[in-house]
Amino acid sequence: MEVRYDMLVNGKLTRGSRTLDVVDPATAEVFAACACASREEIEDAVTASAAAFPTWSATSLDERRAVLIKMAEAIETNLESIARTLTSEQGKPIGDAQGEVGGAAYFLRYYAGLEIPVEMIEDSEARRIELHRRPLGVVAAIVPWNFPVLTAVNKVGAALITGNTVVVKPAATTPLATLQVAALWRDIVPAGVANIVTDKNDLGDVLTSHPLVRKVSFTGSTTTGMKVMASGSNTLKRMTLELGGNDSGIVLDDCDPDIVSQQLFDSAFTNNGQVCIALKRLYVHDSQYDAICSKLAEIANATIVGPGSQQGTQLGPVQNRVQFDKLKTLIEETRTAGTIIAGGDSPEGPGYFINPTIVRDIPDNARLVTDEQFGPVLPVMRFSDLDDVVARANDSSFGLGNSVWSSDSERAGAVAAQLDSGTVWINKHGDIGPDTPFAGAKMSGVGIEMGMHGLLEFTQAKVINFSKPVSA
Numbered sequence: 001m002e003v004r005y006d007m008l009v010n011g012k013l014t015r016g017s018r019t020l021d022v023v024d025p026a027t028a029e030v031f032a033a034c035a036c037a038s039r040e041e042i043e044d045a046v047t048a049s050a051a052a053f054p055t056w057s058a059t060s061l062d063e064r065r066a067v068l069i070k071m072a073e074a075i076e077t078n079l080e081s082i083a084r085t086l087t088s089e090q091g092k093p094i095g096d097a098q099g100e101v102g103g104a105a106y107f108l109r110y111y112a113g114l115e116i117p118v119e120m121i122e123d124s125e126a127r128r129i130e131l132h133r134r135p136l137g138v139v140a141a142i143v144p145w146n147f148p149v150l151t152a153v154n155k156v157g158a159a160l161i162t163g164n165t166v167v168v169k170p171a172a173t174t175p176l177a178t179l180q181v182a183a184l185w186r187d188i189v190p191a192g193v194a195n196i197v198t199d200k201n202d203l204g205d206v207l208t209s210h211p212l213v214r215k216v217s218f219t220g221s222t223t224t225g226m227k228v229m230a231s232g233s234n235t236l237k238r239m240t241l242e243l244g245g246n247d248s249g250i251v252l253d254d255c256d257p258d259i260v261s262q263q264l265f266d267s268a269f270t271n272n273g274q275v276c277i278a279l280k281r282l283y284v285h286d287s288q289y290d291a292i293c294s295k296l297a298e299i300a301n302a303t304i305v306g307p308g309s310q311q312g313t314q315l316g317p318v319q320n321r322v323q324f325d326k327l328k329t330l331i332e333e334t335r336t337a338g339t340i341i342a343g344g345d346s347p348e349g350p351g352y353f354i355n356p357t358i359v360r361d362i363p364d365n366a367r368l369v370t371d372e373q374f375g376p377v378l379p380v381m382r383f384s385d386l387d388d389v390v391a392r393a394n395d396s397s398f399g400l401g402n403s404v405w406s407s408d409s410e411r412a413g414a415v416a417a418q419l420d421s422g423t424v425w426i427n428k429h430g431d432i433g434p435d436t437p438f439a440g441a442k443m444s445g446v447g448i449e450m451g452m453h454g455l456l457e458f459t460q461a462k463v464i465n466f467s468k469p470v471s472a
């Protein structure tokens with residue numbers, strides 16, 4: 001059956017007044033077109049969402065749970081087909097796409113299982129003070145292109161279970177799988193409660209400045225996050241901004257290169273390095289430096305790069321032309337700044353492919369080290385002094401995640417305590433899940449996503465303060 005990629009607005013699938021072409025990054029050619037909204041059509045989605053809010057916010061938690069479970073089931077039933085679409089537009093290997101789509105359903109089920117607590121602040125003879133949580137209203141959920149389905153569904157799950165309504169906007173290069181999900185949800189979610197609109201990377205500000213939008217849940221680059229915050233300031237919108245990162249990994253002198261190298265490689269290259277919490281700068285103790293560089297190069301050279309739809313592919317193409325060109329320029333600069341010991345080139349043929357690239361002997365002030373590369377290129381630096389490497393890792397405007405690698409977890413924990421980021425992993429990198437709060441420090445974000453802390457960011461705190469009758 002041919003899949004139509006329509007938007008979901010006020011319970012109806014709609015073509016919109018524009019058309020958006022979508023490129024397969026494995027061929028660099030347009031392979032599909034989908035519905036695309038005008039400014040007025042995005043405003044219509046916000047209006048529909050605001051109109052649906054009073055009824056949806058008055059439903060019981062159990063009613064909302066039931067809807068979320070059905071939304072998850074619809075995704076699970078159509079997992080294979082959504083994953084194929086995701087691979088075609090995003091580039092990731094089909095197994096990874098299946099993991100992302102299955103993960104989206106898992107996140108919905110997690111949110112469906114949560115309680116929204118009433119907290120008792122005081123219950124004394126004189127008074128009772130309760131802290132309730134109320135929904136905010138219309139939530140704008142703005143999503144990037146690296147994990148389009150999971151990121152969108154995570155925001156929708158948290159928004160809906162807390163009684164908000166939502167307007168989702170995927171990135172312009174990866175709208176299709178999200179629109180496929182929208183079609184499945186049409187008959188499950190009441191009209192206007194979940195709306196999904198697309199743009200050409202030109203209308204996000206309609207959502208972030210709209211007076212009826214009460215919260216923005218944004219995932220994307222720091223540069224855009226700053227614009228989003230400014231645009232929401234006139235109406236004092238609540239904001240969760242999950243932004244860029246330049247995560248470091250610090251490998252101490254007691255690590256076995258044979259044990260850690262594969263894990264380090266996977267931490268940096270999963271999803272082709274296009275992960276906010278990918279390992280993006282690796283610092284290795286002098287005593288292990290040569291061995292780990294060699295191992296990483298060996299693994300990179302053995303990695304199978306190809307179309308995500310092809311059996312056996314481990315790394316697909318980079319997602320879009322802009323990112324591909326940026327990475328190619330960065331690699332060219334790196335030829336003089338450091339020593340490329342694996343990759344640095346692209347396989348023959350079309351598509352935005354880059355072979356996994358390992359760079360050694362590169363100074364900390366090279367752009368590959370200071371900037372977020374967001375692609376399959378890893379710089380590996382040497383250190384000999386722990387205090388010095390902690391200072392180097394912290395010398396970044398970003399603060400999303402860091403990791404410490406050691407056979408002595410107490411020792412690693414002491415280093416972790418000194419790192420300035422929202423998360424520090426020990427002997428792993430990038431482990432997140434719906435129950436674990438995820439927050440960016442410094443320029444990596446504002447607020448928390450996921451877990452109970454993340455859920456509460458979709459609510460307004462409301463105190464009810466009772467005076468107790470004075471007994472006779």
Ligand code: NAD
Nearest residue numbers: 143144145170171201204205220221224242243244245276
């Ligand atoms: P981006 O900031 O260019 O775009 C993200 C989204 O914002 C897209 O939907 C885009 O259309 C929209 N947008 C663009 N301009 C806007 C505006 N003025 N107002 C409102 N919305 C606007 O990011 P990207 O290139 O799609 O994604 C890559 C970036 O996302 C990387 O920096 C990465 O680290 C970051 N990211 C962060 C996390 C996290 O959780 N911290 C997760 C994934 C990706």
